[in-house]
Amino acid sequence: MNTESVMNEHMLAEATLTAHLIDVAVKAGYGTDQINDLLSEIANKTAISEFWISDETGQVVYTNIPDIEFSFGTDPSKDDQASEFAQLLTQDATAVVQPFMNRTYDHQSFKYVAVRGVDQPRVVQVGIAAKEN
Numbered sequence: 001m002n003t004e005s006v007m008n009e010h011m012l013a014e015a016t017l018t019a020h021l022i023d024v025a026v027k028a029g030y031g032t033d034q035i036n037d038l039l040s041e042i043a044n045k046t047a048i049s050e051f052w053i054s055d056e057t058g059q060v061v062y063t064n065i066p067d068i069e070f071s072f073g074t075d076p077s078k079d080d081q082a083s084e085f086a087q088l089l090t091q092d093a094t095a096v097v098q099p100f101m102n103r104t105y106d107h108q109s110f111k112y113v114a115v116r117g118v119d120q121p122r123v124v125q126v127g128i129a130a131k132e133n
Contacts, residue, residue, distance in 0.1 A: 004088045008097050011113035013097070014048060022053055022062060023119040024068045032051050040064040050109070051125040056120055057088055066103075068084060072123050080104060081112075085123045 001009075002019050018039075025035050039051040043064040053062035058072035076087040087093040093116065098109045111132035114123050 004099075007111070008113065011111070011126055011128070012097070012115065015113050015115040015124050018051060018053070018125040019115050019118045019124060021122065022117065022122075026083060029032040031032065035062045036066065041063055046125050047128060049129045050125075052112075052114075052123065052127070053117075054089070054123040056085055056089060057121060058123065085112075085114050085125060088114060088123050089121050 001067045003123050006032050021038075022035065023057075024037065025082075030038075039053075039062060042048060043051065051062065051064050052060050052070065052072075054072050055061050060070045060072070072082045072085045072089070073084050076083055076085075076090060078086075081098070081101065084098065085096050088096060095115045096113070100109050102108065103110050110127045111130070112125055112127045114125035116122070117124050
């Protein structure tokens with residue numbers, strides 16, 4: 001197994017664990033701010049740079065990046081980086097893995113991996129930066 005494959009498997013595990021964490025937190029009655037604080041704490045202590053977790057419409061509701069409002073949308077055929085993840089909402093896809101690429105809004109190189117939510121159709125995405133500042 002090459003390095004890229006190993007990284008993909010680890011990131012899929014991280015996204016899957018995050019999907020279960022969101023399910024448990026919601027069932028336990030955690031509010032959005034509490035969940036976002038938990039995601040921030042995890043990102044600050046691990047290799048995960050970002051969490052982006054949507055509702056069933058693709059709108060991000062949980063993240064450790066509080067200053068950006070973001071939506072994956074629901075059209076996986078659109079020609080932008082995030083639209084590929086919409087298939088987790090609209091099709092039978094269970095995971096999406098992207099290579100490192102420059103993201104649209106700030107051109108920083110990131111790798112994103114996402115799985116479908118456990119509790120409902122949602123995008124549960126983790127991202128790592130190619131270079132941490």
